[in-house]
Amino acid sequence: MHTPLALIDVTAGTVRTARLEDAQFPVEDLAIHRGEGIFETVLVSVGPSAGDAAPAATAAASTAPAAPAAPRPHRIHSEEAHFERFQQSAAMLELPDPPRALFDEAVAAVIDQVVAGLDDSVTEFSVRYALSRGLDAHADTAAHAAAGTPTGARGWAFPISVTPVQAAQRTDGVRVITLDRGYDAYLGERAPWLLIGAKTLSYAVNQAAARHAKAQGADEALFVSRDGLVLEGPTANLVIRRGDALLTPDPRAGLLHGTTQRAAFTGAEAAGHRVRYTDLTVEDVLAADGAWLLSSTRTAVPILSLDGRELTVDAPLTAQLHDWIRAA
Numbered sequence: 001m002h003t004p005l006a007l008i009d010v011t012a013g014t015v016r017t018a019r020l021e022d023a024q025f026p027v028e029d030l031a032i033h034r035g036e037g038i039f040e041t042v043l044v045s046v047g048p049s050a051g052d053a054a055p056a057a058t059a060a061a062s063t064a065p066a067a068p069a070a071p072r073p074h075r076i077h078s079e080e081a082h083f084e085r086f087q088q089s090a091a092m093l094e095l096p097d098p099p100r101a102l103f104d105e106a107v108a109a110v111i112d113q114v115v116a117g118l119d120d121s122v123t124e125f126s127v128r129y130a131l132s133r134g135l136d137a138h139a140d141t142a143a144h145a146a147a148g149t150p151t152g153a154r155g156w157a158f159p160i161s162v163t164p165v166q167a168a169q170r171t172d173g174v175r176v177i178t179l180d181r182g183y184d185a186y187l188g189e190r191a192p193w194l195l196i197g198a199k200t201l202s203y204a205v206n207q208a209a210a211r212h213a214k215a216q217g218a219d220e221a222l223f224v225s226r227d228g229l230v231l232e233g234p235t236a237n238l239v240i241r242r243g244d245a246l247l248t249p250d251p252r253a254g255l256l257h258g259t260t261q262r263a264a265f266t267g268a269e270a271a272g273h274r275v276r277y278t279d280l281t282v283e284d285v286l287a288a289d290g291a292w293l294l295s296s297t298r299t300a301v302p303i304l305s306l307d308g309r310e311l312t313v314d315a316p317l318t319a320q321l322h323d324w325i326r327a328a
Helices: 079-092 100-117 139-144 164-172 204-215 259-270 284-288 316-325
Strands: 004-009 013-020 037-046 074-076 124-132 152-162 174-181 219-224 237-242 245-249 274-278 288-294 299-308
Touching: 004 100, 037 079, 037 100, 074 100, 074 259, 079 100, 079 124, 079 259, 100 124, 100 152, 100 299, 139 174, 164 299, 164 316, 174 204, 219 299, 237 259, 237 284, 245 259, 259 274, 259 288, 259 299, 284 299, 288 316, 299 316
Parallel strands: 174 219, 174 299, 245 274
Antiparallel strands: 004 013, 004 152, 037 074, 037 124, 124 152, 237 245, 237 288, 288 299
């Protein structure tokens, strides 16, 4: 089975579907060798719980011909929050404003193809959508145009499976080590060109941090600023519990403002918890009544230990976090 891919020509205002396995991008695209682009990854739930309840079965068999099976209902979690952040990232990189209608069309095309071919046992997957600035300045745009290659900004969307390891971490938890982020907290406020807080395609540092953590026998990393404030993981936000309050680092300190963290805070507030953005240290995490890494695909992952020191694990609140995130 081939994997669906949707390709967006921002200048032409078109969307076409293709196969992810086929070659699609010229090597002169800035996303490939400069990381000049942005992305978002949304979680998609599939099945009766993702939409309206399935209709009840009739008591007697009908003599009419069987109708084609209705497509399984699905839901994109935190859809608006993801696209709003996508637009904010585009503005920070001075990219064209992402056309919402085109990206909605592209994501819908991918979801429809995936859902149509899913086994009934699969109840979730992710979709990643992205926007590139387009071809490098030295590219021969006339030659590319003659070959049918978009020369301006381009977007794309494709599906990603939720791996068994990712699903298991939601309940099994992870062991985390701290890593020096290499700069002071709140640096982005005086150096906006560092693009701290934009979700760019330049993820080499994040990937290197994750590999380093695994090489040290941990599952995850947690970045800490040079002046001692905890920030975020390579692909996740930190949330801790202190009494009846949920706390997370202030995004202005030098981290991505998480869509999943925001969904969790909305649910927590509705359930009577206090929520707050604040500066946190490693000692705050170690003393917490529970700590989690939140991201769109893994939802909420409890932290079992930090730098080899065991943390309190709050299993009931972990389950609540999953519910709040999936309600968004």
